[in-house]
Amino acid sequence: MATITLKGIGKRFSRGAVAVRNVDLEIHDGELFVLLGPSGCGKSTLLNIIVGLEEPTSGTVSVDGRSMNGVEPGKRNMAMVFQSYAIYPHMSVRENLAFPLRIAGVPAEERERRVAEAAEILELEELLDRRPATLSGGQRQRVAMGRAIVRNPVAFLLDEPLSNLDARLRGQMRAEIARLHRRLGTTTVYVTHDQTEALTLADRMAVLNRGEVQQAGTPREVYGRPANRFVAGFLGSPPMTFMRGERDGDDVVLPLGRATAPGGGSDVEVGVRPEDVREAGSATRASADALPRPGVGQAEAPSDPSALLRFRARVELLEWLGAETYAHVEVEEQDARAEGAGWGRKREDGRPRPEPGPSGERPQRLVARLSPGSPVKEGDVVDLEVEARRLHFFDPDTGARLGDA
Amino acid sequence: MRIPREHRLGWLLCAPAVLAMAAVTAYPVLAAVRLSLYRYDLRFPDARRFVGLHNYLTVLTSAVWWKAVAATLVITLTSVSVELVLGMALALVMHRALVGRRTVRTAVLVPYAVVTVVAALAWRFAFNPTTGFVQGLGILDRPWLSVSWSAFTIIILTEIWKTTPFMALLLLAGLALVPGDALRAARVDGASRAQRFFRVTLPLMKPAILVALLFRTVDALRIFDTVFVQTRGALGTQPVSLVGYDTLLVSLNLGLGSAVSVLIFVLVTGAAVAIVRGMGGALPEASFR
Numbered sequence: 230m231a232t233i234t235l236k237g238i239g240k241r242f243s244r245g246a247v248a249v250r251n252v253d254l255e256i257h258d259g260e261l262f263v264l265l266g267p268s269g270c271g272k273s274t275l276l277n278i279i280v281g282l283e284e285p286t287s288g289t290v291s292v293d294g295r296s297m298n299g300v301e302p303g304k305r306n307m308a309m310v311f312q313s314y315a316i317y318p319h320m321s322v323r324e325n326l327a328f329p330l331r332i333a334g335v336p337a338e339e340r341e342r343r344v345a346e347a348a349e350i351l352e353l354e355e356l357l358d359r360r361p362a363t364l365s366g367g368q369r370q371r372v373a374m375g376r377a378i379v380r381n382p383v384a385f386l387l388d389e390p391l392s393n394l395d396a397r398l399r400g401q402m403r404a405e406i407a408r409l410h411r412r413l414g415t416t417t418v419y420v421t422h423d424q425t426e427a428l429t430l431a432d433r434m435a436v437l438n439r440g441e442v443q444q445a446g447t448p449r450e451v452y453g454r455p456a457n458r459f460v461a462g463f464l465g466s467p468p469m470t471f472m473r474g475e476r477d478g479d480d481v482v483l484p485l486g487r488a489t490a491p492g493g494g495s496d497v498e499v500g501v502r503p504e505d506v507r508e509a510g511s512a513t514r515a516s517a518d519a520l521p522r523p524g525v526g527q528a529e530a531p532s533d534p535s536a537l538l539r540f541r542a543r544v545e546l547l548e549w550l551g552a553e554t555y556a557h558v559e560v561e562e563q564d565a566r567a568e569g570a571g572w573g574r575k576r577e578d579g580r581p582r583p584e585p586g587p588s589g590e591r592p593q594r595l596v597a598r599l600s601p602g603s604p605v606k607e608g609d610v611v612d613l614e615v616e617a618r619r620l621h622f623f624d625p626d627t628g629a630r631l632g633d634a
Numbered sequence: 635m636r637i638p639r640e641h642r643l644g645w646l647l648c649a650p651a652v653l654a655m656a657a658v659t660a661y662p663v664l665a666a667v668r669l670s671l672y673r674y675d676l677r678f679p680d681a682r683r684f685v686g687l688h689n690y691l692t693v694l695t696s697a698v699w700w701k702a703v704a705a706t707l708v709i710t711l712t713s714v715s716v717e718l719v720l721g722m723a724l725a726l727v728m729h730r731a732l733v734g735r736r737t738v739r740t741a742v743l744v745p746y747a748v749v750t751v752v753a754a755l756a757w758r759f760a761f762n763p764t765t766g767f768v769q770g771l772g773i774l775d776r777p778w779l780s781v782s783w784s785a786f787t788i789i790i791l792t793e794i795w796k797t798t799p800f801m802a803l804l805l806l807a808g809l810a811l812v813p814g815d816a817l818r819a820a821r822v823d824g825a826s827r828a829q830r831f832f833r834v835t836l837p838l839m840k841p842a843i844l845v846a847l848l849f850r851t852v853d854a855l856r857i858f859d860t861v862f863v864q865t866r867g868a869l870g871t872q873p874v875s876l877v878g879y880d881t882l883l884v885s886l887n888l889g890l891g892s893a894v895s896v897l898i899f900v901l902v903t904g905a906a907v908a909i910v911r912g913m914g915g916a917l918p919e920a921s922f923r
């Protein structure tokens with residue numbers, strides 16, 4: 230049981246590569262904390278710093294308030310599962326599980342008891358006398374987990390533990406890890422580049438990019454109110470569509486229509502998630518299965534129906550996934566202009582609306598999630614709508630979230 | 635009947651290699667075995683006749699042979715064990731070296747590149763009572779190659795100096811096979827430096843150690859040139875190969891010499907088998923991952 234606090238952690242490798250920059254995080258006792266980010270963003274480096282395999286160039290790691298700087302990894306009593314599993318190839322499964330205990334000088338009887346216990350939790354009993362070379366990927370993964378839990382460590386550090394497994398096994402092991410965490414209640418830091426793993430497993434999570442924490446919070450906070458463009462684009466599948474919003478007084482003009490935008494007087498970047506776009510007139514369905522949003526933003530958001538952007542689009546491609554359908558559409562400008570709220574109006578300052586549309590020469594493309602029963606076919610022109618309060622606004626220069634952030 | 639045909643093709647493809655091996659190894663060995671069963675002295679070529687195992691009896695009951703076996707074993711055991719330890723240390727240094735790794739590797743190999751006879755002479759001169767530089771070093775000032783134990787010491791030192799690099803390179807290759815993550819995992823599991831070395835690195839290097847030991851032991855058991863140059867077998871330093879050389883090429887006794895050669899062959903093969911057996915299941919594990 231432990232609270233892990235990272236203060237101002239930085240890591241610069243000898244060749245000058247900066248892997249981690251000024252990371253401040255607090256990982257609470259007993260929670261499953263996910264570090265999510267693209268390849269090379271410094272996730273493993275951060276994990277290695279927490280466990281002590283790397284010394285940070287700056288900052289401190291503390292566990293329950295005690296600074297861990299300079300403490301050998303073995304003395305931190307944390308257990309780590311490596312991406313490669315790092316099972317000792319010359320030892321049987323039993324010897325692998327017993328290794329940390331043997332090193333710690335646990336007497337043979339107790340050692341056997343704890344190995345048996347861990348083997349039971351992970352259903353490894355039948356494999357105890359096997360050699361690692363004869364195990365499947367999933368079994369090796371379980372051995373690595375087993376070696377981690379026999380020690381009763383203060384924390385588990387898992388570095389992409391599922392990335393070597395096939396999709397089906399990954400889903401299964403993900404559930405198993407969630408179950409294990411619930412059962413043991415040990416503080417866990419889980420590194421992954423897979424957003425599904427992050428969103429499903431995390432109590433709280435942090436999104437990393439280029440060695441910096443972009444945002445930390447619960448999965449709902451991070452998904453619902455991404456702190457910047459990077460987080461918004463990284464989370465969600467298919468990803469959020471971004472478009473340029475041209476400033477017109479308090480409003481911005483989008484290819485989809487006109488919306489009230491927060492922030493100063495400049496242009497904005499607007500993001501729309503596929504699940505927030507629906508077929509016009511299907512509001513009940515859409516609101517029923519839309520992702521719940523955190524309270525703060527919702528309270529501010531006007532719920533009046535006029536804050537609805539309607540536009541017409543041509544379906545270029547349909548992806549039917551059984552439970553849902555994703556439509557890749559091209560927004561039709563003329564129609565949108567004719568029908569869209571305010572789209573055909575003159576700008577308030579009287580200047581003529583620039584031609585062509587604010588998005589430039591190319592037509593705006595967008596992904597919309599439709600109900601799987603939707604009769605829409607490729608090539609159809611459909612009326613779509615999105616609630617203005619579902620739009621995400623970002624500063625086009627800094628990428629930071631605007632408004633309710 | 636598909637399998638027999640494939641087998642036949644397999645044998646056909648192997649045949650040239652098998653023939654070549656038979657011609658260059660099996661035939662000479664068998665010829666030596668045959669010769670060793672005859673009384674055949676080139677000084678009395680007409681007295682050649684079949685004597686069965688008589689030559690072996692002569693060799694195995696002679697004090698010279700057993701003294702030579704003892705000398706060979708002393709040289710082999712000491713030099714190989716010291717080489718193993720030194721070679722491991724060198725390999726670890728080369729493995730860790732962050733700067734000038736290539737330079738270090740090349741530098742280390744220099745002694746191995748020196749011709750053995752030259753190396754043996756160099757060491758002999760170094761310890762020569764009148765010309766050697768060792769004389770200037772105070773307590774080391776003594777007639778090194780005139781006393782049995784110090785003669786052994788110099789022979790063994792020469793061997794170690796010359797072949798430790800070879801050992802180190804073989805071990806370095808083995809060291810590179812140890813997965814870094816396994817070592818890091820052991821570190822997280824609380825293993826100290828020594829524990830990581832003895833419980834993770836060493837077991838995982840077993841195949842490489844086996845190969846290195848095998849090569850070096852077989853090599854050392856056949857030691858010839860160093861001794862020939864430095865003492866010519868005097869002071870009890872005569873190894874078995876020198877006994878064979880003397881019987882065969884100096885006394886020209888082909889029958890007896892062949893018996894000595896066959897016994898050396900048996901000794902070396904026995905040592906090789908013992909090493910492979912002794913290291914137990916090391917080889918199968920080499921195939922992990």
Ligand SMILES: Nc1ncnc2c1ncn2[C@@H]1O[C@H](COP(=O)(O)OP(=O)(O)OP(=O)(O)O)[C@@H](O)[C@H]1O
Nearest residue numbers: 242244246248267268269270271272273274275422
């Ligand atoms: N030992 C090292 N020396 C120099 N640079 C390093 C070292 N280890 C990592 N880096 C660099 O630090 C950055 C972060 O690496 P890290 O392994 O932490 O990424 P990661 O987020 O774990 O990526 P992945 O998802 O691919 O595992 C990378 O740019 C990498 O090249």
Ligand SMILES: [Mg+2]
Nearest residue numbers: 272273274388
């Ligand atoms: Mg990594």
